[in-house]
Amino acid sequence: MTKSYAGHVAVKDLCLTVPRGCIFGLLGPNGAGKTTTLRMVMDILGPDSGTIEILGRPADRAALDRIGYMPEERGLYPRMALDEQLVFLAEIKGTPRAEARRRLPAWLERMGLAEWAPRKVIELSKGMQQKAQLVATLLHEPEVLILDEPMSGLDPLGADLVRGVLLEQRRQGRTVVLSSHQMETVERLCDSIGLINHGEKLLEGAISEVKSRYAKNTVVLSYDGDGSFLAGLPGVRSVNHFGRYVEVRMAEGADPQALLQAASARLRLSRFEVMEPSLHDIFVAAVAS
């Protein structure tokens, strides 16, 4: 898909495939085009060119009903009672009213919102509204979830709650797409990722597969003694000191075994670990190339 606003290209020839039944992370820095992409999937924005398929069929209204969408800009009707509102939002997605009412109490209980059910949304705290929004996204039992920055604005307990819900959804065979600029969140939750920057795709694939494409060139060491010679060893590109440990970045093609031998000859090592590249490192590398 391609989408531009007034001369500025927000998304450029972007092509992503989300495998069914997995948690897919759409990654990218602020302004990368994540929200624009998700809005095009939800038919809030029309793409300038390109096509969208949902669950194997060209996107249409019927397909959109099978998606639960949590927009980046959260919003509920402020003066409407919470329970009525959630039932309403499920109804407009095609769930019969009685069915939505039957499902609601369990969700409210789980989110700790049960006693707030008859209150107006405006009386709820920000965190509670966020949880209410998640219920609104899930109550019609969609096959696909599209969540724009689901963790932003949540405290650690709230974030755990959301993470638990998303993992449960995946276990039930649903597909989850979430966008984030927090690499750590995605790294812990997602099976697959798509990395975009300036509206263009940099990387796409299962996390394990993406990581295997990048060499294991980072070594973490803990030791007693003066390690200042490490920076001068052949094959070492840089050394970062972190107080209780140092992180050594190796040059391309260099062998960590050589480093281990040189270091163990002169230092008492308590830790030597060849690290998997983090998504952060991969992202930096991908943007740099």
Added chain:
Amino acid sequence: MARLWPVVRREYLERVRSRAFLIATVAAPLLLAAVMLLPAVMMNQQYGRPLRVGLLDASGSLGGAVAAALAQRKMDGAARFVIETASGGARATDEAARLKRDVLSGRLDGYLYLPADALERSSAEYFGRNVSNVADLRLLDQAVEEVMIARRLAGQGLDPGHVKRLTRRLDLKTIRIGASGGEREDRGASALLSIILLMMLYTTVIMWGQVVMTSVIEEKTSRVVEVMVSSMPSARLFAGKLLGVGAAGLTQFLVWAAALAVIGVFAAGASGTLAGVRLPEAGPLVLGALVVFFLLGYFFYAALFAAIGAAVNTPQEAQTLVFPVFVPLVVGTMCFPLVLQSPDSPLSTVLSLLPPLTPLLMFLRITVLTPPWWQIALSIVLTGLAIAAVVWCAARIHRVGILMYGKRPTFPEILRWVRHA
């Protein structure tokens, strides 16, 4: 349709449950009741006791007849005057002084003085502490005048009852001949209904059109709009809004109408003077047309308000765009005399077929003379299409406007949104 219903219900309940709606719906009839019932109740208090009037006759010949005529005057079914005849003649001045004392002491409400030349000069005098009780004084005036005229006619050898029958006033009835040849008496009800429709449209457009607009804007302010448009096309959202808010407006009208009917009955009962007022006579065609054209008007103008709401982010931004919506209503009102004068002229026909003017002018034409059926049908179809077109445009504006922050768009920009959405 099944998917439209939740939106209609939500919009309806949100309006009807709001405090503003409750206050307007309940307070307006109460205020009206106060305005209509209080004077009636107070009048009733005033009318409660008959007026005690002294009669001082210096003419010597009229007194008995006047006393008899006054005794027959009734108000609310009860005699209005209690007459106390004083002896006139030579001691008239003394008697006048005594009557005056009685009035001041409150034993009498006033006294009527018939001078010696009352019949010749056609004059009489009423003395009272209160001389602003217009209704009572008119009764008094009529009674004395009747006696004097009867006396003069009798002097000419004529029978007063006979003369009264001969000089009855003309009652000119205006009767409309409908297209099918049916005849119907019309006492200005047609024009009255047109004005009622105009007032209803103005109030509705001002009150409920703005509600539709605010509702569209509030969805953007609260950001719920993104959830809504990802769940349904904007056009369906707008249709739901127009129906739901319209139903709320209708509810208010019905409550007001019911209250008005109840107040009317009470007011009529309380004062007696309103009992004769009847609702304008109108045939089923005109009443049906009133409903149809009112609904067309509401939906057309409310859809325009929805389109404005779709283009802006705050009610303040909307204010400058609102004005043009009222232009067709004002133009329609200005065309009233023109259409009334010649409802069948080509100009009237064309004007009444223009969708923004149809609700006012086609209805006016129907009330004064039934236009050809094809014209009525055409106007309804055209306005229906116009409503659909406005809703369609509003939906397109909405699609672009949702995610436009910053400055208020100009009209050319809005047109561009409609073309490129």
